[in-house]
Amino acid sequence: MNARDVMTKGVLTVGPETPTRKVAKLLLEKGISAVPVVDADGVPVGMVSEGDLIGRDVNAREARRDWWLEMLAEGAGLAQEFLDHVKAADRPVREVMVAPVITVGEGTPVQAIAELLETRRIKRVPVVRQGRIVGVVSRADLIRALARTP
Numbered sequence: 001m002n003a004r005d006v007m008t009k010g011v012l013t014v015g016p017e018t019p020t021r022k023v024a025k026l027l028l029e030k031g032i033s034a035v036p037v038v039d040a041d042g043v044p045v046g047m048v049s050e051g052d053l054i055g056r057d058v059n060a061r062e063a064r065r066d067w068w069l070e071m072l073a074e075g076a077g078l079a080q081e082f083l084d085h086v087k088a089a090d091r092p093v094r095e096v097m098v099a100p101v102i103t104v105g106e107g108t109p110v111q112a113i114a115e116l117l118e119t120r121r122i123k124r125v126p127v128v129r130q131g132r133i134v135g136v137v138s139r140a141d142l143i144r145a146l147a148r149t150p
Helices: 020-030 050-054 058-062 067-075 080-087 110-120 139-148
Strands: 034-038 044-049 124-129 132-138
Touching (some): 020 034, 020 050, 044 124, 110 124, 110 139, 132 139
Antiparallel strands (some): 034 044, 124 132
């Protein structure tokens, strides 16, 4: 089984200058957790997820803890860093996206995709054909494929 067999098609994308607030609304309206960022030619240049929009502390991420839980712990008020981050909601997505984006081809075996997601600690990967996105394979897509396998 390959990427083309399990990928989600009809992927929504945004440009690098799209305001983060607009991306947040798109994720909410479509019930998705991330979207690829493409340049003017439709070539993937990054990926932006819910986590990228709310921000995170590198040390907390390494410890596999959510930074916002630390800031709100023990009844403390909201940290200024968090408040500043929320106020900057109209900055361009290029400032928060993960780049460069990791992609796979349509013929990439699902086993290789699963290993890539695990080793790179990512949740999804765009599928490209001739440099353009034709789908996305997420962990959920892999689970669906596993469930269908006899």
